[in-house]
Amino acid sequence: MGGEWTEVLLEDVAADVTVGHVGPMASEYVERGVPFLRSQNVEPLRINDTDLKFITKEFHDRLKKSALSPGDVVIVRTGKPGACAVIPRTLPIANCSDLVIVRCGEGLDSRFLAYYVNSVAAHHVNSHLVGAVQQHFNVGSARKMFVRFPELPEQRAIAHILGTLDDKIELNRRMSETLEAMARALFKSWFVDFDPVRAKAEGRDPGLPQPLADLFPARLVESELGEIPEGWEVGALGDIAALNPEAWTKQTRPAEIEYVDLANTKWGRIEAVTRYSGVVAPSRAQRVLRPGDTIMGTVRPGNGSYALISEPGLTGSTGFAVLRPHRAERAELVYLAATARDNIDALAHLADGAAYPAVRPDVVVATPVVLPDWDVLSRFSAAAGALLARIAQGDKESRVLASLRDTLLPKLISGEIRVRDPERFVEMTA
Numbered sequence: 226m227g228g229e230w231t232e233v234l235l236e237d238v239a240a241d242v243t244v245g246h247v248g249p250m251a252s253e254y255v256e257r258g259v260p261f262l263r264s265q266n267v268e269p270l271r272i273n274d275t276d277l278k279f280i281t282k283e284f285h286d287r288l289k290k291s292a293l294s295p296g297d298v299v300i301v302r303t304g305k306p307g308a309c310a311v312i313p314r315t316l317p318i319a320n321c322s323d324l325v326i327v328r329c330g331e332g333l334d335s336r337f338l339a340y341y342v343n344s345v346a347a348h349h350v351n352s353h354l355v356g357a358v359q360q361h362f363n364v365g366s367a368r369k370m371f372v373r374f375p376e377l378p379e380q381r382a383i384a385h386i387l388g389t390l391d392d393k394i395e396l397n398r399r400m401s402e403t404l405e406a407m408a409r410a411l412f413k414s415w416f417v418d419f420d421p422v423r424a425k426a427e428g429r430d431p432g433l434p435q436p437l438a439d440l441f442p443a444r445l446v447e448s449e450l451g452e453i454p455e456g457w458e459v460g461a462l463g464d465i466a467a468l469n470p471e472a473w474t475k476q477t478r479p480a481e482i483e484y485v486d487l488a489n490t491k492w493g494r495i496e497a498v499t500r501y502s503g504v505v506a507p508s509r510a511q512r513v514l515r516p517g518d519t520i521m522g523t524v525r526p527g528n529g530s531y532a533l534i535s536e537p538g539l540t541g542s543t544g545f546a547v548l549r550p551h552r553a554e555r556a557e558l559v560y561l562a563a564t565a566r567d568n569i570d571a572l573a574h575l576a577d578g579a580a581y582p583a584v585r586p587d588v589v590v591a592t593p594v595v596l597p598d599w600d601v602l603s604r605f606s607a608a609a610g611a612l613l614a615r616i617a618q619g620d621k622e623s624r625v626l627a628s629l630r631d632t633l634l635p636k637l638i639s640g641e642i643r644v645r646d647p648e649r650f651v652e653m654t655a
Contacts, residue, residue: 230373235370239333242326242327243325244302245323259318260279263278298335345373345638400619404615405612412557422454463590466519468547468589469546480502485540510541514547519534520532523546531563535614546590575588
């Protein structure tokens, strides 16, 4: 068993605790250059490169105080104060604003510290928020944060246990992104750009196996949406899917509800499912969800609160529009057409309401869609369905891993569970 745990102020064990650049930045952003992290790029234990900004190398060199290196720990000050992550090796050079930057000393492991801040130290962050309009966590409070930790080998063993789970979750996430991009590319090629039809019309090889290529027509005809393949039709999502087909009543509501809300549904992933007793479940927990349903958030639709349901027994918020395909083979078409980026942007533009801009569910099902013949649709369903099924499998595994991590984290990080012979443990499990 390792030695006793030490508890000191963060400023006494860190090599440096400072803050990212403060000041206007909009005019400094360039299309390519040095990555510039903002608060929205830092999530608990993960750097999110969505909407990542860049600055010039020259400007980066002037902002030496806020320059980042792999292994630095960054803590969000505003937005979601306290969210904490480690700068990965994939960002060898970067800069930031609105973040507390911690460079660990020799006796403190950076990944251990990130787990500690995201869990045990959360109460310190919440109790030291300042500001009347927009609350923030300042660097002075960060320096005075108490940190409790064992000797370095055990810190590394704890970080290794938890990090192995998080690394697999991250791998699943990246794989899901790749698979979804493949499904969306196929949808766009066949049903938006009509690539196989255009190739045949121009006498080119459509690049498909001959039996599949033969299913596509060889010419385009005019329609209300512009040119579409001959023999195909223009319709709407409402022609191939039912809107909000089932809802619980007081009499039918089950004793236990697996609840899916908008906050935990992001860009095709259901990140968490909350279990409630039927009598205490939120009043919005009314939409009955079935495998094959597409759910789309109608409040702030631009936030991307959508997903394809892949498992039974779930209940959705009334903030979702639920689209249930009339036939199982249409599930992939409904999902990919409804959640195409162009359609999400269009729905966001149509949303009205000052505090909670939203669209009506009937606006969602009015989304126009080109309807192929049955043979093409069946082949698309098989191909895209296989990709989306692999995504669902990875997402389910990730939720199990996250639950295991969340169970282990407080016990490991507090010392309730200790790692025997930590150096040998890391060596054997690396």
